Amino acid sequence: MSEVSAAPERLYAKREAVHPQLVHGKYRFTKWLVLFATLGVYYFLPWLRWPRAAHEPQQAVLVDFEGARLYFFNIEIWPDEFYLVTGILVLSALALFFVTSVWGRLWCGYACPQTVWTDLFIAVERMVEGDRNKRLQLAKKPWTADKILKKVTKHSLWLLIAMATGGAWVLYFHDAPTVISKFFVGQAPASSYLFVGVLTFTTYSLAGLMREQVCTYMCPWPRIQGAMTDDKTFAVGYYALRGEPRGKHKKGQDWSELGDCIDCHACVTACPMGIDIRDGDQLECINCGLCVDACDTMMKKVGLPKGLIAYGADYRDVKDPKARRRWPQIIRPRTLFYAGVTILASAIMLFGLTGRSSLEFGVERDRAPAFTRLSDGSIRNAITARVLNKQSETHPFTIEIDGPEGLTTAAVGYEIEDGQIHFDVAPDKQIRLRIFLTMPKGEGDGDEITVTLTDDVTGETSSESLGFLGGSRR
Ligand code: SF4
Numbered sequence: 001m002s003e004v005s006a007a008p009e010r011l012y013a014k015r016e017a018v019h020p021q022l023v024h025g026k027y028r029f030t031k032w033l034v035l036f037a038t039l040g041v042y043y044f045l046p047w048l049r050w051p052r053a054a055h056e057p058q059q060a061v062l063v064d065f066e067g068a069r070l071y072f073f074n075i076e077i078w079p080d081e082f083y084l085v086t087g088i089l090v091l092s093a094l095a096l097f098f099v100t101s102v103w104g105r106l107w108c109g110y111a112c113p114q115t116v117w118t119d120l121f122i123a124v125e126r127m128v129e130g131d132r133n134k135r136l137q138l139a140k141k142p143w144t145a146d147k148i149l150k151k152v153t154k155h156s157l158w159l160l161i162a163m164a165t166g167g168a169w170v171l172y173f174h175d176a177p178t179v180i181s182k183f184f185v186g187q188a189p190a191s192s193y194l195f196v197g198v199l200t201f202t203t204y205s206l207a208g209l210m211r212e213q214v215c216t217y218m219c220p221w222p223r224i225q226g227a228m229t230d231d232k233t234f235a236v237g238y239y240a241l242r243g244e245p246r247g248k249h250k251k252g253q254d255w256s257e258l259g260d261c262i263d264c265h266a267c268v269t270a271c272p273m274g275i276d277i278r279d280g281d282q283l284e285c286i287n288c289g290l291c292v293d294a295c296d297t298m299m300k301k302v303g304l305p306k307g308l309i310a311y312g313a314d315y316r317d318v319k320d321p322k323a324r325r326r327w328p329q330i331i332r333p334r335t336l337f338y339a340g341v342t343i344l345a346s347a348i349m350l351f352g353l354t355g356r357s358s359l360e361f362g363v364e365r366d367r368a369p370a371f372t373r374l375s376d377g378s379i380r381n382a383i384t385a386r387v388l389n390k391q392s393e394t395h396p397f398t399i400e401i402d403g404p405e406g407l408t409t410a411a412v413g414y415e416i417e418d419g420q421i422h423f424d425v426a427p428d429k430q431i432r433l434r435i436f437l438t439m440p441k442g443e444g445d446g447d448e449i450t451v452t453l454t455d456d457v458t459g460e461t462s463s464e465s466l467g468f469l470g471g472s473r474r
């Protein structure tokens with residue numbers, strides 16, 4: 001009988017916490033700028049006021065469910081114009097495809113909310129517990145009062161940020177000062193508490209506890225973006241021909257057999273994803289450039305040219321640092337395609353935005369009965385004209401009805417002069433006019449009747465046509 005091993009092989013490896021070291025350099029600086037800009041916009045935008053008509057909300061950016069409207073500075077999106085929001089999302093996706101095809105995962109490295117909030121949470125952690133080495137030491141220490149205090153402080157600050165994140169989200173859906181004043185006395189809508197709770201939980205756990213695991217295991221984008229990149233895409237890479245064979249460059253020793261990599265591990269300890277870029281292209285790499293800053297700092301210290309790790313497309317082939325290509329090759333069939341589709345989509349969006357109508361007009365006919373025979377034998381069709389004034393002031397409107405000879409018209413509650421009905425519609429209001437169209441006995445069957453609405457201030461018109469029914473009845 002064969003012997004059975006007593007200890008089964010373990011296939012599960014426990015996650016090692018990543019404690020990135022703070023680095024300094026142009027990419028770290030750019031990341032700080034993007035972090036402050038994006039978080040600044042997110043947290044403060046709902047507080048920005050915007051002058052509108054008295055009956056409208058004065059908040060610059062607001063999703064107003066009650067009024068069925070989306071306000072974005074001087075743009076108002078009505079429910080029937082929601083395709084514009086879809087268009088903006090499609091446009092953003094196309095722009096992202098273009099950026100990814102040129103510069104790789106720049107979105108992941110700099111602007112993705114997961115990256116930005118994780119960066120913020122790590123900055124807080126660093127502020128409370130110290131930089132990488134101190135954090136590693138603290139993790140190994142027993143639970144002393146000092147350790148407990150640091151951990152409680154860190155998690156409390158994380159929770160505060162997470163709550164502020166959920167709170168800011170809610171402000172986009174209500175008047176910000178009003179909902180805040182009600183929130184802390186328990187009078188805000190129940191949905192506000194729900195969303196603050198959900199977003200506090202997700203921000204705290206995704207950015208504080210799970211961090212790089214979200215990008216590696218949960219996010220589909222790293223898998224999808226492979227379809228947008230090729231060997232010309234600029235991504236962070238290690239110039240292995242120059243760096244290898246790696247080894248410590250010790251004083252007084254001959255370095256001639258060694259490559260430029262001094263094996264200092266600065267690039268590894270700086271990486272927020274916990275990977276070693278020297279191992280080659282990896283799914284985990286978010287293209288953030290922090291290892292570039294770390295390595296450039298080391299290269300400067302040892303008096304070697306920068307760029308052993310750099311943004312490039314030629315890092316697999318180039319040895320001489322002077323021969324390194326500094327700028328991406330933007331004009332390629334793939335990028336031209338993405339740019340072309342993005343420009344086309346932008347033009348369609350612009351056309352849709354500028355060509356929007358400030359009024360909405362519709363005509364519906366009565367279906368049951370479709371027509372009525374009057375006592376003198378004439379035939380009457382009834383229609384309802386619906387007029388919605390999307391402007392911020394009351395506007396006068398005119399409805400004019402054109403039809404075959406013999407057509408007489410009447411409107412419930414309105415005078416008709418020379419075939420025209422004049423009326424006012426208040427801002428954001430809709431009115432319905434009930435109109436009767438009458439033709440003499442035996443005339444006008446199937447004849448076209450046109451109902452035209454004119455905004456008497458802007459001159460904008462809209463027409464609807466319908467055929468007269470029942471005129472052949474004798
Ligand atoms: S390998 Fe470099 S670029 Fe990639 S995630 Fe790590 S630090 Fe960022």
Ligand code: SF4
Binds near residue numbers: 238262265266278308
């Ligand atoms: S930082 Fe540069 S020199 Fe140091 S290990 Fe990384 S690649 Fe080598």
